[in-house]
Amino acid sequence: xxxxxxxPPEADALARYRARRDAERTSEPFGGSGPRRPGLFVVHxxxxxxxxxxxxxxxxxxxxxWAVPKGPSPDPDEKRFAVHVEDHPxxxxxxEGVIPADNYGAGPSIVWDRGYWVNLPGEKHGLEHGKLLFxxxxxxxxxxWTLVRTRxxxxxxxxxxxxxxxxxxKGEAQKLPETSIYSxxxxxxxxxxxxxxESLRAELEARRLPRxxxxxxxxxxxxxxxxxxxxxxxxxxxxxxxxxxxxVAAREDGKATLxxxxxxxxxxxxxxxxxxxxxxxxxxxxxxxxxxxxxxxLPSFGRLQQRTQLEREADIARMQVTHPxxxxxxxxxxxxxxxxxxxxxxxxxxxxxxxxxxxxxxxYVEHFEERGxxxxxxxxxxxxxxxxxxxxDAPYKxxxxxxxxxxxxxxxxxxxxxxxxLPKGSRTGLGAxxxxxxxxxxxxxxxxxxxxxxxxxxxxxxxxxxxxxxxKPVFVGTPTPGRxxxxxxxxxxxxxxFGDWTADGMxxxxxLVRLREDKAPEExxxxxxxxxPDSREPPAVPEPAPAVAPAARADARTFxxxxxxxxxxxxxxxxxxxxxxxxxxxxxxxxxxxxxRPLVLTRYxxxxxxxxxxxxxxxxxxxxWIRRQRIWSESVERDxxxxxxxxxxxxxxxxxxxxILLHVWASRVQTPQAPxxxxxxxxxxxxPFAHVVQVARKIREICEAIDLPTVVKTSGSTGLxxxxxxxxxxxxxxxxxxxxxxxxxxASTLPxxxxxxxxIAERGGRVYLDYLQxxxxxxxxxxxxVRPLPGAPVSMPLSWxxxxxxxxxxxxxxxxxxxxxxxxxxxxxxxxxxxxPDFGKVLARLGDELQRLMR
DNA sequence: GATGTCG
DNA sequence: CGACATCAACGCCAG
DNA sequence: CTGGCG
Numbered sequence: 001x002x003x004x005x006x007x008p009p010e011a012d013a014l015a016r017y018r019a020r021r022d023a024e025r026t027s028e029p030f031g032g033s034g035p036r037r038p039g040l041f042v043v044h045x046x047x048x049x050x051x052x053x054x055x056x057x058x059x060x061x062x063x064x065x066w067a068v069p070k071g072p073s074p075d076p077d078e079k080r081f082a083v084h085v086e087d088h089p090x091x092x093x094x095x096e097g098v099i100p101a102d103n104y105g106a107g108p109s110i111v112w113d114r115g116y117w118v119n120l121p122g123e124k125h126g127l128e129h130g131k132l133l134f135x136x137x138x139x140x141x142x143x144x145w146t147l148v149r150t151r152x153x154x155x156x157x158x159x160x161x162x163x164x165x166x167x168x169x170k171g172e173a174q175k176l177p178e179t180s181i182y183s184x185x186x187x188x189x190x191x192x193x194x195x196x197x198e199s200l201r202a203e204l205e206a207r208r209l210p211r212x213x214x215x216x217x218x219x220x221x222x223x224x225x226x227x228x229x230x231x232x233x234x235x236x237x238x239x240x241x242x243x244x245x246x247x248v249a250a251r252e253d254g255k256a257t258l259x260x261x262x263x264x265x266x267x268x269x270x271x272x273x274x275x276x277x278x279x280x281x282x283x284x285x286x287x288x289x290x291x292x293x294x295x296x297x298l299p300s301f302g303r304l305q306q307r308t309q310l311e312r313e314a315d316i317a318r319m320q321v322t323h324p325x326x327x328x329x330x331x332x333x334x335x336x337x338x339x340x341x342x343x344x345x346x347x348x349x350x351x352x353x354x355x356x357x358x359x360x361x362x363x364y365v366e367h368f369e370e371r372g373x374x375x376x377x378x379x380x381x382x383x384x385x386x387x388x389x390x391x392x393d394a395p396y397k398x399x400x401x402x403x404x405x406x407x408x409x410x411x412x413x414x415x416x417x418x419x420x421x422l423p424k425g426s427r428t429g430l431g432a433x434x435x436x437x438x439x440x441x442x443x444x445x446x447x448x449x450x451x452x453x454x455x456x457x458x459x460x461x462x463x464x465x466x467x468x469x470x471x472k473p474v475f476v477g478t479p480t481p482g483r484x485x486x487x488x489x490x491x492x493x494x495x496x497x498f499g500d501w502t503a504d505g506m507x508x509x510x511x512l513v514r515l516r517e518d519k520a521p522e523e524x525x526x527x528x529x530x531x532x533p534d535s536r537e538p539p540a541v542p543e544p545a546p547a548v549a550p551a552a553r554a555d556a557r558t559f560x561x562x563x564x565x566x567x568x569x570x571x572x573x574x575x576x577x578x579x580x581x582x583x584x585x586x587x588x589x590x591x592x593x594x595x596x597r598p599l600v601l602t603r604y605x606x607x608x609x610x611x612x613x614x615x616x617x618x619x620x621x622x623x624x625w626i627r628r629q630r631i632w633s634e635s636v637e638r639d640x641x642x643x644x645x646x647x648x649x650x651x652x653x654x655x656x657x658x659x660i661l662l663h664v665w666a667s668r669v670q671t672p673q674a675p676x677x678x679x680x681x682x683x684x685x686x687x688p689f690a691h692v693v694q695v696a697r698k699i700r701e702i703c704e705a706i707d708l709p710t711v712v713k714t715s716g717s718t719g720l721x722x723x724x725x726x727x728x729x730x731x732x733x734x735x736x737x738x739x740x741x742x743x744x745x746x747a748s749t750l751p752x753x754x755x756x757x758x759x760i761a762e763r764g765g766r767v768y769l770d771y772l773q774x775x776x777x778x779x780x781x782x783x784x785x786v787r788p789l790p791g792a793p794v795s796m797p798l799s800w801x802x803x804x805x806x807x808x809x810x811x812x813x814x815x816x817x818x819x820x821x822x823x824x825x826x827x828x829x830x831x832x833x834x835x836x837p838d839f840g841k842v843l844a845r846l847g848d849e850l851q852r853l854m855r
Numbered sequence: 856g857a858t859g860t861c862g
Numbered sequence: 863c864g865a866c867a868t869c870a871a872c873g874c875c876a877g
Numbered sequence: 878c879t880g881g882c883g
Contacts, residue, residue, distance in 0.1 A: 562856075600870070605856045614870045621857060633871095640870095658856055683883080758882055759876070770883065772873070 197281055200354065204338050214285045214334035214341070216250035217263050220398025221287060222331075224388060227405040230376035231389065237345065237367040238375045241386040241406055242328050243299040244291030245308070249277045249327055249362070250334075251284055258290075269308060270325045276361045277327075282336055284355055287396075288329035288365070298384065301508075329356060330365035330388075333396060341396040348396065376407055385499075410497045412513060413437075413529045415446060416490035416521035420465055430462050433494060434485060435507070437526040444526050446505065449496050452512035461515075464492065490521035557625045557649045561656050568607035568660070571790040574814065576607075576658070579786065582814040583655040586794075587648040589821045590784040592833065594651070596668035598629055598642035600779050605658035608788040618643050626650050629669045633777075644669065660788045663779035666735070667728065672776070674728035677832045678735040679780050680743055681770040682719040685760055689718075689808045691753040695767045696720050696803055698746050698754075706845040708837050711829045716787040716795035718809045719767070721780065723829070727836025732775045739771035745850065783829055784821075786814055796820070797829035 246261040256277035258267045267274040270290070277286075292307055294300040303323045332352035333341055340348050349367070356364045367390075368375050376387045386408040394403035419434035432450030436443040453461070465488050492515070499509035564577030583590070601615045618628045618641045627644040645651055654662070666675035680699060682692050696712055699722050703710045712722050724742075726735055747754045747769055755766040773780060787793045796812035812820065821827070 603856075603869080613868080616870060619857070619869070656856080681883080758874070760882080762876090768883090772883070775873085777871085 200282070201336060204336060207338075209338040209340065210342070211337050212339040213337070214339050216248045216252075216257055216259055216285050219248065219285070219333060221246065221248070221261060222396050222398060222404060223400040224404035224406040225400055225402050227389065227407045230373045230387070230407050231405075232371050232373045233389065234370050235392050236372065237349075237369060237390050237392050238372040239330055239365050239367045239388045239390065240328075240379060240384055241388045241408065242289040242291045242365075243301045243385040244289045244304050244328075247288055247290040247327060248333075249273065249286040249288065249329070251277050251280050251282070253283065254278065266308075269310065272361055273325055273327050280355065280362075282355050283334075284332060284336070285334040286327070286329045286352070286362070287331035287333055288327045288362075290325060290327055292323045292325050325361060327362045328365045329362055331396060344393040344395065345390055346392045372407065408499070410499060412495055412497045414493050414495050414519055414524050415529075416443070416524045417465065417488065417492040417494060418443060418445070418490050419485045419487040420461075421448065421450075421485055430458060430465070433461070433512070434487075435494070435496065435510075436490065437524045437529055438522055439526040443490065444505070446526075446529075447507040447510060449494070449498075449507070449510040449512050451510075452497070457512075457515070461492075493519040493521055493524060557623075557647075559623065559649075559653050559656065561652075566607065568604065569790065569792050570607065570609060572792060574792050576656070578792075578814060579660065580652050580655040582786065582792075582794075582818070583651045584648055585818045586784045586821065587651050589824075589827055590651065590782065591646065591648070592827070592830065593664060593783050594645040594662070596644065596646075596670060597664040598631060598669065598777075599645060599654075599665075599782075600663040601643065601654060601657070601659040602661035602663070602788070603658045604660045604788050608660065608790075612788065616640050616642060623653070626653060631669075631672070660786050662782040662785040664782045665777065665779060666774065667732070667776075671728045673731060675726055675730070675732055675735045675774065676728050677723040677725055677780075678739040678774050679724075679771075680722045680739050681715065681773055682722065683715075683768040683770055684718050685763060685768060687753065687763075687765050687767045690805045691767050692720055693803055693805055695746060695750060695754045695769070696722055697800075698750055699742060700800060702742055702745055702749075702849070705849045707841050709831055710800075711797070711832045712800065712803055713783050713795055713797045713829055714793075714807065714809055714812065715781060716785060716793045716809065716812075717789060720798075720803070721795070723780075723832040725832045725834055725837065727834065729836035729839070732778075736771060736774035739774050743769040743771040783827075784817065797827055799828040 247266075248259045248261075250257045250259075256267060256274045257265055258270055258273055258277065259265055273290075290304065291299040292303040294303060304325070307323055307325060329352060330349070331345070332348045332355065333339070335351060335355065340351065343351075353364050356362055369392075372387060372389050379385075379387055386406060389405040389407060391403040394401070397403075415435035415437050417433050418436040421431035421434070423431050432448040434448045435446050437446055438444070465486075494515055495513040496507065496510045497513050498507040498511070501508065561577060561580050564575060564580070566576045568574055568576050568579055598616075602612055603615055604610055604612045618626065622628075622643075627646060627650065628641040629644050630639045630641050633640045643654065645654065665672075666677055666679065667673065668676065682695055684692050700710045700712075703724060708724055710722055710724055712720055715721050724738065726738075743756060747756050753766050754769055755763050756769055757763050757766075758768070772778075781787075781795050783795055783797050785795050787795070791810055792814040793810055794812050794814060794817045796807075796817060798807060
């Protein structure tokens with residue numbers, strides 16, 4: 001355990017930070033004021049647009065981390081009390097499973113302890129909400145979770161905490177936890193719905209409203225006219241204008257429908273909304289804007305479009321989680337069978353607010369009175385589309401009405417002209433200008449502008465551009481296809497007004513404002529472009545190679561071994577340098593096994609006693625010269641950039657990353673569905689190695705009887721791996737079937753020493769035949785791979801003659817393996833990469849042989 | 856081991 | 863500056 | 878359905 005109060009760092013920056021932090025503390029709503037005592041604190045922080053919460057365990061101003069277990073605790077389960085505090089005790093409850101609570105219109109939420117339901121507060125209804133749903137519903141709700149709240153005075157915030165691995169897993173305390181915290185959860189008491197519904201009905205009855213069905217299929221929506229400029233006006237309400245699709249959501253006889261403006265039904269596309277509408281407590285017809293929020297919590301038109309295009313159930317299910325939709329409801333047309341359209345807007349909205357739950361994917365659109373201009377200013381700063389002004393006493397009438405006015409903003413930016421398209425029809429001069437902006441040394445294509453020109457300007461532009469139309473400028477991005485583009489070197493700058501940026505980084509609704517003679521094209525920097533998402537990835541399609549190759553961008557396949565003296569094997573004194581040296585030296589024999597195969601690394605950055613982790617996806621920082629293969633992973637629904645390794649330098653690089661163990665796919669990237677071998681892993685787990693040898697020989701005997709070749713290697717740990725070459729001529733399923741068949745035969749022929757039993761206790765000291773590591777994406781410990789075990793053993797190919805008790809698991813290691821390999825004419829295992837056996841012959845013999853064996 | 860993020 | 867988190871995954875089968 | 882297994 002580290003000291004509770006380490007040396008104060010010298011750095012000014014840190015001192016300043018602490019001063020600032022201490023100043024902030026006094027204003028914390030939680031935990032009170034005055035000197036801090038050790039304990040659990042929920043720290044609030046205000047940023048520009050929202051509240052953040054953080055849970056920390058501190059002592060004397062020093063962050064200890066909330067997750068570090070405090071002091072010895074005999075009972076591993078007890079450790080969760082590590083977040084116990086003296087002055088602010090916590091309540092907690094492990095919650096059991098998740099009940100998708102369609103109830104109360106909250107959409108998905110957690111119902112806990114039957115007395116509360118939980119959802120994220122509105123501010124968080126962006127990606128974080130999506131992530132929560134993803135974790136809860138999608139995939140990850142496997143660990144233990146705890147719902148915690150402090151009992152600090154006035155506290156009502158709760159936290160959902162994923163219990164760290166160290167708590168969940170016994171006996172692995174040295175592995176530090178990975179955690180997930182969802183903070184700032186709102187916990188609500190369940191309302192007494194029936195009573196509420198009753199009183200609302202009585203109220204509606206008393207108002208003598210017309211009882212008439214408002215048909216969501218045919219209802220004519222009220223539309224806004226466009227205001228010339230932002231305005232403030234008494235008697236008017238101002239709402240945010242959301243960038244999405246207009247949507248009519250209806251609940252009729254308990255059934256939900258979602259429709260776009262033209263009446264097409266889309267409940268299937270947005271199931272999370274349909275569920276929420278269905279779960280409303282009242283039959284009603286809502287009018288609103290369908291949006292998908294991005295991670296900043298701002299509407300993202302691009303994301304919405306992505307969702308609208310989905311057809312497949314699985315895609316929808318995924319996007320529902322990654323890009324959850326939100327319906328911002330701003331009007332209520334009908335309620336419990338009453339037509340409300342004759343009511344003034346203000347009253348409709350008051351009813352709407354009562355009908356909608358406070359949280360969940362259907363959100364009530366708040367409004368401000370009168371002060372539209374100020375609101376507009378603020379809204380634009382936040383990057384939103386604009387505001388809607390509405391007359392507070394106006395009834396709801398279909399069609400475009402002056403009672404609703406939209407005030408839309410526009411961005412203006414300067415862009416360099418990198419080309420133009422030829423005019424069509426009666427157009428003179430040119431069709432549109434292709435625009436780009438500068439990102440570092442590159443030009444990024446941002447789309448084309450084809451409107452806003454005067455005829456005179458059109459002519460003039462053409463004259464100025466044509467003479468320079470010589471080489472195609474180099475830029476990144478994809479110009480609109482289907483038009484003939486004439487490329488010019490950037491020399492001209494235009495000012496363009498545009499609505500927004502599209503998801504792929506193009507200008508939306510651009511129009512030309514004027515020429516900017518005073519500006520150099522190089523000054524048009526992408527990051528200065530208004531509204532441009534800072535972190536946006538540029539489109540990855542590089543246009544043709546630069547005319548002048550950048551000064552021999554030395555494709556230097558080198559790196560420096562970091563910390564070569566770091567001890568990786570404390571018992572043996574072997575260092576990281578030894579590891580890298582071994583992998584370099586063995587690479588002539590290792591590389592044939594790695595070539596073209598996706599790798600899975602097990603990395604031990606701090607040696608075999610330190611923490612470790614698997615890695616499939618090559619991080620962005622690995623140098624270009626490390627080969628990677630992008631492979632779609634169905635299970636995680638994303639691409640994974642697998643490491644591939646064809647040369648010594650790459651192996652060494654991986655070793656320098658702390659990679660001790662290398663696993664390879666049985667198939668190569670060229671034929672990912674066709675394995676080159678089937679494998680059977682002989683795992684003794686306590687059984688004598690002599691039995692492993694016996695079982696291995698039996699496998700070989702059976703395979704030979706049916707004309708199947710076999711090769712064998714030590715696993716490097718305790719057992720042997722037997723491989724059957726398949727030459728990429730069959731499927732993974734067939735390979736597994738073969739391995740299973742042979743395993744079963746062996747297990748039944750040698751019942752005293754071999755078993756297929758997976759539960760260790762049931763194996764009774766027999767050798768476990770594991771045929772399950774055959775399949776797509778399944779991996780095998782690579783031959784010559786080092787093991788993170790004392791003595792640094794390696795997985796070593798053997799000839800069948802060498803399969804004896806003497807060549808046990810510990811016989812080969814990083815110090816003797818190279819010497820051994822050097823004596824070979826050829827790697828005895830290499831046959832596994834050879835041609836396929838004659839499957840016809842194999843099958844022919846199989847039947848007979850099985851009968852003989854089973855007799 | 857390398858990186859990003861947060862305070 | 864320092865502390866953290868992150869870096870995989872899936873079918874099988876017993877209880 | 879969860880948990881252990883590799």
